[in-house]
Amino acid sequence: MKSGLKELNLENQYFTNNDYLAFKPSRWEDDSKEAVKERSKTADKLLDLHDQIYPKFKELKMINLNPHFNKKNITSSTTHSEGYTSKRLSSVWLHYGKSEKQIKSYEKYYYGSKTNLSR
Helix, strand or coil: CCCCHHHCCCCCCCCCHHHHHCCCHHHCCCCCHHHHHHHHHHHHHHHHHHHHHCHHHHHCCCCCCEECCCHHHCECCCCCCCCCCCCCCCCCCECEECCHHHHHHHHHHHCCCCCCCCC
């Protein structure tokens, strides 16, 4: 499967070819230190992007979109975790959803499971 990234001109773009290649198919199930490091670099760039865009949410009246209250979960996982992540880590994204207060208000109904309530 070809990625087609060699044909794309990513010059002067926020995400580089390497950011995309960190999630190429041959890396999806790779849990080596090198693969995790590559995925983490891209996630770190997303966190930097979050720091730039999130302050503008209120200005744009996007008041119901909150970053995950656990800072390490603002981006999706870059490491494999049995029972928590897909076997294939083919992408990374920012999490926005309900506030911590909203999630806590649902706990009595969902027995403390926050996994699906945060989105």
